[in-house]
Amino acid sequence: MFVSKALKVNSKNHLEIGGCDCVDLVNNFGTPLYVMDESLIRENCRIYKNALDKYYNGNGLVLYASKAFCTMAMCKIVQQEGLGLDVVSGGELYTAIKAGFPMEKVYFHGNNKTIDELELAIDNNVRRIVVDNRQELLHVNRIAAEKGKTVNISFRIKPGIDAHTHDFIRTGQIDSKFGVALENGEAMEIIGEAVKLSNVKVVGLHCHIGSQIFELAPFEEAARVMLTFIAKIKEELGIEIEELNLGGGFGIKYTQDDDPIEYDRYIKSVSEVVKSVCEDKGIKLPFIVIEPGRSIVASAGITLYRIGTIKDIKGVRKYIAVDGGMTDNPRYALYQSKYEGVIANKADAAKTEKVTIAGKCCESGDLLGKDVLLPEAEEGDILAILATGAYNYSMSSNYNRIPRPAVVLVKDGKARVIVKREDYNDIIRNDIIPEDL
Structure with missing residues (x-):
């Protein structure tokens, strides 16, 4: 019935997640409200870890891509499940540090890391800095020399794979802000330069071809291209x-309508390509790293809203407005991302109307979806938007000076706040009125 197995309808005909009634959650914690199912997050972590261990005989590491959803509590869950962490900013790295995450399992990505961020990473001995470009390579080598260290690095490579996804989330082709390309020789050139430097050691290569991909072939081809390049480097x-x-x-x-590949199947299929190419090219099987983020947390999360204004423009469109919107979920505005909704206080009701879900921002593009099927809605109903565990809290903002929602973690009928709801004092906390005004 639902796109996530974390959800069910309880005896009150209310939506339930992690054993918690969504109506009770709203009554206790308010709206908008992000809700994350801890058990499903942990299950997804284990699916990846078990598959990587199985198909690579323990010769690998699963990194959680923390940009999908990064809090100190999430870092602690990832640590407990034995995964590493992929961070892409000083803020994400600092979150991991404050959560006590082991730095020997942290990889630091990013196409324009600042000097301060690089120093933070090197001072804290992250396992790997994934170098994006020549300027960064030189910065890392210089900072490491000043600190008397040798830093292990990987290079982000553009393998030239055109994944079938939204233009904004394709990253493997040559025309991308990320990494160095194979086609024009710059990848080989920068690696050749790096091996001559005294304070970095080249230990790995990295690629990422895009997001929300439903096909095996692009992942298999990326592995084939990267291993062929490894053989050429040798x-x-x-x-x-x-x-x-x-x-x-x-x-x-x-x-x-979405039909994702089972993650175990992906890892098995790619592992077969990896082993085959290594044997064919006469190269050692490398330590394999993967970086799932969205697929660990997205389906484990929902967002709860209170429905307010309802506008039925006869012959045109019916709008239902909620007390959140693009400030807590900008993905529709950015990508026209599609979601499914449920009226949580009448979760088993038939979906009889197509509506457009509007947010409360003073912005015509503040929508959560067009032509979404829902039961007939009334003011005061609780709307749940499903599969919002990834890139919703992470991308939230204070546009229109709207405070960000709280995040609660649910498991076995118990709910715990892991991010406090902002209030208006948080909004003005960093404001300053100069004395001469």
Whole structure:
């Protein structure tokens, strides 16, 4: 019935997640409200870890891509499940540090890391800095020299794979802000330069071809291209790359029309390509890293809203407005992302109307979806938007000076706040009125 197995309808005909009645959650914690199912998050972590251990005989590491949903509590769950962490900013790295996450399992990505961010990473001895470009390579080498360290690095490579996804989330093709390209020789050139530097050690390569991908072939081809390049590096430079990070991008079920690949099947299929190419090229099987993010948390999360204004424009469109919107979920405005909704206080009611869900911002593009099927809605109903565990809290903002929602973690009928709701004092906390005004 639902796009996530974390959800069910209880005896009151209310939507339930993690054993918690969504109506009770709203009464206790208010709206809008992000709700995350801890058990499903942990289950998804274990699916990846078990599959990687199984198909690579323990020769690998699953990194959680924390940009999908990053809090100190989430870092603690990931640590407890034995995964590593992929961070893409100083803020995400600092969150991991404050959560006590082991730095020997942290990989630091980003196309324009600042000097301060690089120093934070090097001071805290992250396992890997994934170098994006030549300027960054030189910065890392200089900072490491100043600190008397040798830093292990990987290079982000554009493998030239055109994944079938939204233009904004395709990253593997040559025309991308991320990484160095194979086609024009810059990847080989930068690696050749790096191996001559004194304070970095080239240990790995990384690629990421895009997000929300439902096909096996692009992942298989990316592995084939990257391993062929590793063989070429060995032949031309005489060095053996020890580690291959194949990124993430695995699709999830946002609507009933989505048909994602089972994650175990993806890892099995790609592992067969990896082993075959290594044997064919005569290279050592590298340590394999993958970086799922969305597929670990998206289906484990929902967002709860209170329905307010309802406008039925006869012969045109019916709008239902909620007390959140693009400030807590900008993905429709950015990507026209599709979601499914449920009226949580009448979860088993038939979906008889097509409506447009509007947010409360003073912005015509503040929508959560067009032509969404719902039961007939009334003011005061509780609307649940499903599969919002990834890139909703992470991308939230204070546009129109709207406070960000709370985040609660649910498990076995118990709800715990892991991010406090902002209030108006939080909104003005950093405001300053100069004395001469």
